[in-house]
Amino acid sequence: MNxxxxxxxxxxxxxxxxxxxxxxxxxxxxxSEPLPVxxxxxxxxxxxxxxxxxxxxxxxxxxxxxxxxxxxAAAVGGSLATxxxxxQALLRNPLAxxxxxxxxxxxxxxxxxxxxxxxAIEWTRPILAFSGALLATLAVYRLARxxxxxxxxxxxxxxxxxxxxxxxxxxxVTVLMDATRIRSFTFWLLGDLSGASKTLLPVTxxxxxxxxxxxxxxxxxxxxxxxxxxxxxxxxxxxxxxRIVVFLVASLLVGSSVAASGSVGYVxxxxxxxxxxxxxxxxxxxxxxxxxxxxLFVIVADTVARTVIAPRELPVGAITAxxxxxxxxxxxxxA
Amino acid sequence: xIYYGRSVRARGYYCxxxxxxxxxxxxxxxxxxxxxANQGATREITDDLGRRVSIPAKVDRVISLAPNLTEIVFAVxxxxxxxxxxxxxDYPPEAKAIPVVSDTLHPNLERIIALKPQVVLVSTASxxxxxxQQLKGQNIAAFVTDPHDLEGVFRSIDQIGEIVGEKxxxxxxxxxxxxxxxxxxxxxxxxxxxxxxYQASGEPLYTAGHDSYITDLMRRAGGASVTAxxxxxxxxxxxxxxxxxxxxxxxxxxxxxxGAANANVAEALRQSPAVLQGRVYKINDDHLSRPGPRLxxxxxxxxxxxxxxxxxx
Numbered sequence: 001m002n003x004x005x006x007x008x009x010x011x012x013x014x015x016x017x018x019x020x021x022x023x024x025x026x027x028x029x030x031x032s033e034p035l036p037v038x039x040x041x042x043x044x045x046x047x048x049x050x051x052x053x054x055x056x057x058x059x060x061x062x063x064x065x066x067x068x069x070x071x072x073a074a075a076v077g078g079s080l081a082t083x084x085x086x087x088q089a090l091l092r093n094p095l096a097x098x099x100x101x102x103x104x105x106x107x108x109x110x111x112x113x114x115x116x117x118x119x120a121i122e123w124t125r126p127i128l129a130f131s132g133a134l135l136a137t138l139a140v141y142r143l144a145r146x147x148x149x150x151x152x153x154x155x156x157x158x159x160x161x162x163x164x165x166x167x168x169x170x171x172x173v174t175v176l177m178d179a180t181r182i183r184s185f186t187f188w189l190l191g192d193l194s195g196a197s198k199t200l201l202p203v204t205x206x207x208x209x210x211x212x213x214x215x216x217x218x219x220x221x222x223x224x225x226x227x228x229x230x231x232x233x234x235x236x237x238x239x240x241x242x243r244i245v246v247f248l249v250a251s252l253l254v255g256s257s258v259a260a261s262g263s264v265g266y267v268x269x270x271x272x273x274x275x276x277x278x279x280x281x282x283x284x285x286x287x288x289x290x291x292x293x294x295x296l297f298v299i300v301a302d303t304v305a306r307t308v309i310a311p312r313e314l315p316v317g318a319i320t321a322x323x324x325x326x327x328x329x330x331x332x333x334x335a
Numbered sequence: 336x337i338y339y340g341r342s343v344r345a346r347g348y349y350c351x352x353x354x355x356x357x358x359x360x361x362x363x364x365x366x367x368x369x370x371x372a373n374q375g376a377t378r379e380i381t382d383d384l385g386r387r388v389s390i391p392a393k394v395d396r397v398i399s400l401a402p403n404l405t406e407i408v409f410a411v412x413x414x415x416x417x418x419x420x421x422x423x424x425d426y427p428p429e430a431k432a433i434p435v436v437s438d439t440l441h442p443n444l445e446r447i448i449a450l451k452p453q454v455v456l457v458s459t460a461s462x463x464x465x466x467x468q469q470l471k472g473q474n475i476a477a478f479v480t481d482p483h484d485l486e487g488v489f490r491s492i493d494q495i496g497e498i499v500g501e502k503x504x505x506x507x508x509x510x511x512x513x514x515x516x517x518x519x520x521x522x523x524x525x526x527x528x529x530x531x532x533y534q535a536s537g538e539p540l541y542t543a544g545h546d547s548y549i550t551d552l553m554r555r556a557g558g559a560s561v562t563a564x565x566x567x568x569x570x571x572x573x574x575x576x577x578x579x580x581x582x583x584x585x586x587x588x589x590x591x592x593x594g595a596a597n598a599n600v601a602e603a604l605r606q607s608p609a610v611l612q613g614r615v616y617k618i619n620d621d622h623l624s625r626p627g628p629r630l631x632x633x634x635x636x637x638x639x640x641x642x643x644x645x646x647x648x
Contacts, residue, residue, distance in 0.1 A: 031573070031575050032573040032575055032576045033573075033575045033576055033578075033579040057578060057579055057581065060578060060606060061575040061578055061579060064578075064603075065574045065575045065578060065603055066575060069574075175441070187539055187571060188539070192539055194539050194540065194571075194573075194574055195538055195539055198602075306573060310573055310576065311562075311565055311570075311572060311573045311576035312565060312566070312567065312570040312571055312572065312573070313571045313572070313573055
């Protein structure tokens with residue numbers, strides 16, 4: 001990495017990390033229950049020691065409910081945006097996105113299987129979600145690869161096929177399930193961060209960070225791959241290995257976020273696009289910037305979801321789609 | 336060869352036109368409104384959507400699309416007139432002998448029409464605009480119930496009694512249910528209302544809101560729902576608001592036809608006064624989630640749970 005790129009990357013990422021930290025603090029002051037601002041800030045600054053005059057309930061709301069949920073939003077947003085940036089670079093397709101390619105649906109089917117058959121065992125959810133995401137990825141990739149290679153159009157068509165097929169699997173399973181559970185499932189399918197589970201939260205965060213780092217380390221190869229697979233090969237990129245790494249890492253990212261929160265759409269599409277528009281299409285900047293930006297985006301979207309009709313709640317996926325779809329149309333028209 | 340071929344072709348045309356004729360006849364007969372079902376004298380009864388529903392003078396074929404409505408039909412003594420039910424309608428036990436037309440959410444129109452009902456009873460849980468229109472096109476009356484309080488449940492019983500021609504039995508039933516309700520209200524009248532949280536489901540957290548009959552039921556049982564002012568009947572509720580509400584008692588509808596689902600208090604309520612003082616009450620969800628005659632059982636169970644001393648237990 002040359003000096004200029006390195007410096008640009010560091011400055012951009014430092015600025016976004018600062019913005020992310022600020023968002024975590026500010027958004028944790030907002031919620032359906034009002035908290036005293038000064039005492040909450042003091043408690044956050046002292047990392048959860050309660051010497052700032054918050055009541056026990058306020059303290060629990062801040063540290064047991066709100067902060068875990070915000071951290072989950074960050075992990076999910078970061079994961080989905082990183083995965084989106086990875087797919088877009090590898091497949092040389094600006095429309096590649098976990099939700100649009102059916103990969104989120106693959107993870108959702110995996111999670112549903114885990115919920116139906118191993119309901120009580122939480123860790124089966126991310127594992128089966130990961131398997132579902134990986135299988136969906138491979139299916140899309142196989143379907144898209146014609147004699148002329150995977151053209152962007154073929155890829156999107158393959159994505160549509162896999163998405164609709166897996167959607168009908170999901171509908172089939174929900175119809176078979178008893179009525180009392182259907183409502184919570186439909187809520188979850190639209191993306192719901194309210195179930196920030198204590199056991200899954202650290203796993204989701206670790207996977208998000210590790211995944212973003214892993215893809216950033218392959219960013220140079222991905223840059224070369226954007227020239228075309230043959231050119232990349234000639235320039236010394238181990239194309240097959242990079243492809244496997246990106247598929248595995250992105251599936252893991254999508255699987256862990258879907259298992260924790262359902263399908264939050266458009267994050268993987270909008271955020272990498274914004275990153276490329278503002279910072280250029282060098283993956284060494286795009287991928288870490290997308291990771292941080294995705295975290296920021298979902299934190300803000302979820303704050304809207306949990307405050308706008310408080311004490312009731314909306315699924316966060318509805319908000320990301322409401323923001324994401326028009327933004328996407330705007331980006332398409334501008335391009 | 337040519338001659339043979341032509342004859343075969345000619346026979347083919349005969350067959351095709353005969354088939355066409357049959358199809359046309361079938362279409363015509365299918366599109367002509369059925370007159371057999373609701374003929375003759377009718378009366379109008381207003382349902383809970385404010386629609387004036389035209390009901391035949393004598394009703395002897397009814398389909399119920401919700402477990403609470405099946406229970407009401409049996410309770411007013413018209414179980415023998417029920418010709419179809421949903422897969423959830425499992426009470427009283429005799430109901431299980433009646434053919435299933437669908438589950439509550441996906442009514443099977445073909446099967447319903449085949450059973451030739453005069454009236455289909457629908458609860459808003461399963462109420463579908465298009466579906467009721469389709470029934471209307473078949474001359475089948477769709478009667479919708481949507482009670483928002485116990486009084487509304489009594490009204491449903493009266494209305495269904497009137498529809499099936501068992502007005503007197505319905506009156507007697509409602510009278511008995513009123514007496515039991517009054518007895519409960521009398522017993523808890525001087526008690527300090529207990530702050531209650533109704534956990535309709537724990538993950539994600541759903542509760543009973545302003546428009547739910549449960550909110551009225553909890554008030555009558557000597558409770559004060561902490562979510563009484565939340566808009567809607569069954570809102571998805573914020574975890575932190577649940578924690579901040581500090582309920583003194585939690586009601587878990589569970590253990591009935593829902594099985595072991597919803598048997599645990601939601602994470603956000605684990606430190607609530609209700610849990611710390613051991614005031615978490617599991618009540619058979621069939622008594623609470625079905626706004627029919629057994630809702631008064633639910634009321635009694637709830638009142639006994641919230642105010643055991645008022646009942647000398």
